[in-house]
Amino acid sequence: MKYWSQSVKAFVGIFILYEVGGWLFVSTYERLDQLQLINGNHSQLADLLFQALTATAEVVLPILLLLYLIRFQKAYALSYVYSYALSTGLIQGLKHLVFTDALRPLAYFAASGVKWHLVAGLPIHEYNSMPSGHTGAAFFMFFWVAVLLRRWFWGLFAGLLAVGVAYSRVYLFQHFPVDTLVGAAIGVGSSALFYSIHYAKSSSK
Template sequence: MKHWSPALKAFLGIFILFEVMGWFFVGSTERLDQLLLINGANNAFADILFQGLTAIAEVVLPVLFLIYLFRFRKEFALPYAYSYALSTGLIQFLKHFVFSGALRPLAYFAHAGIKWHLVPGLMISEYNSMPSGHTGAAFFMFFWVAVLLKRFHWGFIAGILAVGVAYSRVYLFQHFPVDTLVGAFLGTSSSYLFYYINDAKSSSK
């Protein structure tokens, strides 16, 4: 841990807390109750907030961050790119080959007779639920944000934003909580792998 900045320690602490609490929630609560609790706690402000948080993890911002690294912090550019490729590759492989039959909430509960809260105008997917790509992208990207910013409070904020993206995917009825837990693990572990390799190389020079 000697090369972990306070920000990275804060981020990883948030990640571990998210995983522990999330798996306890998933293991102790039925899927229907999970969605009723999260999707049911809705209002107009939350609709806007969680659409904004979800957008953070879409392609544009991670790519812009990669461009920034190549321009200003080249020592992290390739590890970031490799972790992006690994995380995305693993998630897409799992989505389309391992869990190809995993339905998203809208299709899974199609015959439940429940009037779910759906944000007007938002496209709701029905298939390839496991794991959550947005969540994986958020945790992968904010890991590197924490690496760059170093101070504890920035790592804490980065972790909270990543968790916010994960929560938004369930609130917006795009994923189950378990999908986000697996996505967060893949995103964070992919980033940590290449951070560790890069750090080991730097230390040996």
């Protein structure tokens, strides 16, 4: 970690706090209580904010960041692609090969009788809940944003944006908190691996 910039260290610090706090949360509350605490506290402003945050982890922004790297920071481009491929491959493999029966909240609580807050016009998925692909993509992508921006406060900001995406997935009733915790770990782990390999190769030269 001696080659890690202050911004990356700040980002990883936010990730660790998120994981510790998140696992304490899921071990303290039952799933029903978790979703009622998060999804139950809603507003029109929060609906817009969390839809916008969740959209940052969809394919357009990661591809735009790749194009930026190819044009301006070519040294990082391959590491970025490898970490994206590893993160996506692990998440999709877990979704479709390991946790094939993992229901998302809408299907899981179908018989609960609870009236959940669903954003009008937003498609709500029912299957392949574990792990959260959007969260994995957010933590992967914002890790590399922290790499590029270098200052510790930008790493902090990037980390908070990634946490916001994770929270949005639960708020929007697409995932359970545990799904986002696993997705975040995969996204950061994949990026940290190839970031470290990049600097190990650079130092050996």
